[in-house]
Amino acid sequence: MTKFEALGLEQSLLDAVTDLGFENPSEVQEKAIPILLENETDLVALAQTGTGKTAAFGFPLIQKIDSSSRTTQGLILSPTRELCLQITNELKLYSKYIKGLNTVAIYGGASISEQAKQIKRGAQIVVATPGRMKDMIGRGIVDISKIDYCILDEADEMLNMGFYEDIKDILSNTPDEKFTWLFSATMPKEVATIAKKFMHHPKEITVGDKNAGATTVQHEYYVVGGRDRYPTLKRLADTNPDIFSVVFCRTKRDTQKVAEKLIEDGYNAGALHGDLSQNQRDLVMNAFRKKQIQMLVATDVAARGIDVDDITHVINYQLPDEIETYTHRSGRTGRAGKSGISMVIVTRSELRKIKSIEGKIKQKFIAKKIPTGMEICEIQLYHLASKIRDTQINEEVANYLPAINDVLQGIDRDELIKKIISVEFSRFYNYYNKAKDLNTVDTDGHGERKRSKGERGEASSNGSVRYFINVGEKDDYDWMSLKDFLKDTLSLGRDDVYRVDVKDSFSFFNTDAEHTELILQTFSDFKVDGRFVNVEVSKNPGGSGRSGRDRSRGGGKDRDRSRGKRRDRKSSHGKSSHSGKRRSKKRDGFF
Template sequence: MEDTIFKDLNISEEILKAVTDMGFEELTPIQSLAIPHILEGKDVLGQAQTGTGKTCAFGIPAIEMVDAGSEEVQVLIICPTRELAIQISEELKHVSKYKSNIGILPIYGGQPIDRQIYALKKKPQIIIGTPGRIMDHLRRKTLKLAGLKMVILDEADEMLNMGFREDIDTILEKVPEEKQIVLFSATMPKEILELTKKYQKEPVYVKATHKELTVPSIEQYYLEVSEASKLEVLSRLIDTNDINLALVFCNTKKRVDEVASSLQTRGYSAEALHGDMRQEQRDRVMNKFRKGKIDILIATDVAARGIDVDDVEAVFNYDIPNDEEYYVHRIGRTGRAGKTGKAFSFVVGREIYKLKDIKRYTKSNIVFMKPPTLMDVEEKKTAAILDKVKETLHEGDLSRYAAYINNVLEEANSHDGSDTSYITSMEIAAALLKMLSAQNSTSSDLSPEIDDVDAGAEKGMVRLFINIGRENKIQPRHIVESIASSTSLPGKLIGAIDIYDRYTFVEVPAEYAAEVLESMKNNTVRGKRINIERSSRKRVTGRKKA
């Protein structure tokens, strides 16, 4: 099947612009197979695993068919867990970014139902929910499905494994007879086939198979970083691994240009490659990369098609790919012709879950590593200089340069005797080494995003500052309840809470930090609107709290 880009689909300019912002250029296999049929109004039975892009496979057609002028629920997406409901909701909100008046609401257990009832009164057209909570709202008559046009069952096999078959039957029996049903499942057991036979009308069956990783000679690593520290980490990895030829993958063309420009500013031989460049520009850049005239090529997935260079020493996933198969394609660019290669993936916050999916379905061992420190970088550079010095010593013919050193020694030590210090040839050699190290430096100053953030927090935790404390009658339970009810972070995973008179510090798992910061922003605790941010203050123990 030929590669399809989103511009080839019969979709609106608003959605096309949104998916471009999300970094999508080319459709994944399941998207190519499913979207056209769903757009035509056909029932679809899709077999696809997590990480194949199936959310957009049903989400794009769902948003396209919604009548923004109607206040009825038109799309119902049923999924097994609250985490998946939230994930689907977030992705659909990105897809509908430029569509006006489209409401999307996740409903699930574990969240106060009163809050959901209030949100339902705002008349969202798309509901994403778990079976139990959907049934609860149907019983309360707070969710009405008379205007429903489409039902989507995501991870249907997982819902059956969790015992939701009766709930699904109950829900599907309450929806209008004339509706489109789309069902996605990673496997096709007998129960799924029974379900589709009972509720779908002449469904189109589409299947996307996973390609497994077949490049064992590649060492694979991942690093947990912040967005702000990615460039610094990339620079340090290049410097400490003696990488001469590298591919850096980004999810968007804009990001490619930004990274290429930043690396050039730091003195690296780097160039960009993406679809907005003219063909002759792309050919010129590729030829330079093949011939080793540039060291680092920064590219999007689509632009990198056709890159066939045996000497690529490392691949960097500057952005985690949107599809697991892209990961396989990306890192397969190194470790060729019997050589070993390295792949480094930068993981920000909850992207760790994407990485877990990649590890699971590619059956590969991706090892955690810490970013190199500035000391690591300096030691590597100094070692390289000293290796060069040894080569030069072996070559000989140093008499002229030795004379220069003697002159410097004589001048440095030609004092009247009042100064008792004496400069040695060893010190002159050290001074020269220091000068060379400074000249060869490409890394920026110590980046707090890498080395200092969350100093004092427990390992794997992020320390957050909240501008309320004992004076506001705040207790630990208030902090826990507020975070647990506003985010997907279970209360039992919240770490140390230090409450002072006017402020509070709380530790949360690193993978939840971004969600907590976003969800709690401008939230209220005990009636007071709060400000929450990452803490740069180290944890103080054994001292009386102010």
């Protein structure tokens, strides 16, 4: 792969690249930077969020700016305050070795007089939201009549937010001979109109297919009854104990309502919508970035500019009206080379929208069943056991051990383990034990079309077998890499392994029943880097129901006990993806 040195960057920028720890350019950087450095040209770049677009236009812009002149030479328009600040901070890091270069952020919700002072001191690059920029031009505070470069970042998002007229007014104050660089995830007709009106024979680059979704994102949908959206949301969260997600709602009212219900039920949740003050918004976003909030419930407008690389799930509580909006939602996960999952909760009448989105993003959705109560109990039981195993011992406990041993005297090891697990697990089990099945009668998805084997796993309880495997995120697996590992190890086709659900230190997957013997034989005494990797059959049809070890393989309790000893000797490697912890639930007893 091409290194940054080969793209034509000056040494001062290469030094900054080294400090930032960048090694290889992303695809959009590799395509855009040489074009912008070697030519004076307009550019249209189509690439998903999280692909490194800021550096793709930031490095060439900084290199072309004359830092000895205090004239404003570059204008960057971005849709939100958060993105505006993020771009500004990144440009300052890129230009840290260039003396005299000043980048100023202009955005609403902050003192306009303070921003005016910064502009007056001299700003070669201005990063602005359209509304505040138009205001400052109207007041005569900012002069962009001599700029050389204008960058429209996240152009489709700005236009979706209703900034079309503002952008036209702002661009009308810029010189005709400037160069315009337009970066966008999708190309709706409004973006094409801007390009046609304000750009001259632009060069085009595309990362992936136009309007297509990121290939690192797995798309899933769950068919529910109209009244079961919220219970389904809870089950999706409980099936993923380490979830770090954005939950999208259509309206501000629904956003606030869902967030309040989640908080009431004991989840670490927060709301992000247009009725919040800037201070409230900042508090929520800071808590989310620190993972003090695991489920951020947001409207599409309020979520513009969220740039957090390790979001594990995007949950569409309701589908958006525009397909392009879904592309932006799902682009919040699967960023910076990581994988992610986009979940959609739909009613039967909305299934036609899934088909439309598939055609636009050029990816298939997997029809999945809503987890049953017992499936969730199984996952949470393993999660609790892993949590106990990985808990760092507080040595102060030693002072109390003699008295504790007296209290626990006469309880053998197995019974003690059961009691410890039951302290947390019983409340959880009691909540879900008799919970109803939320799946509609027919989750056959698109109805008229036959699903592929990869999609079929959720519905084929007769011919599909669910397995437990003792590796997960801590072993550096995600759903993509674990699927590849299983496929390669077992010499199966990619569609032969499906419903891959990766948790912190264990995972689940499905195959058709015909592969069961091969799988159990292969993993009967299988090691990776000296560690035993065990695969066992869960007796829950389709992956739901009670946890069950496959006794038909022989060995019974003795076999399980010997496996337990082996596991005691094993050590996980890699780092946990998420450090956020969920509060114990006041009513449900979740952990």
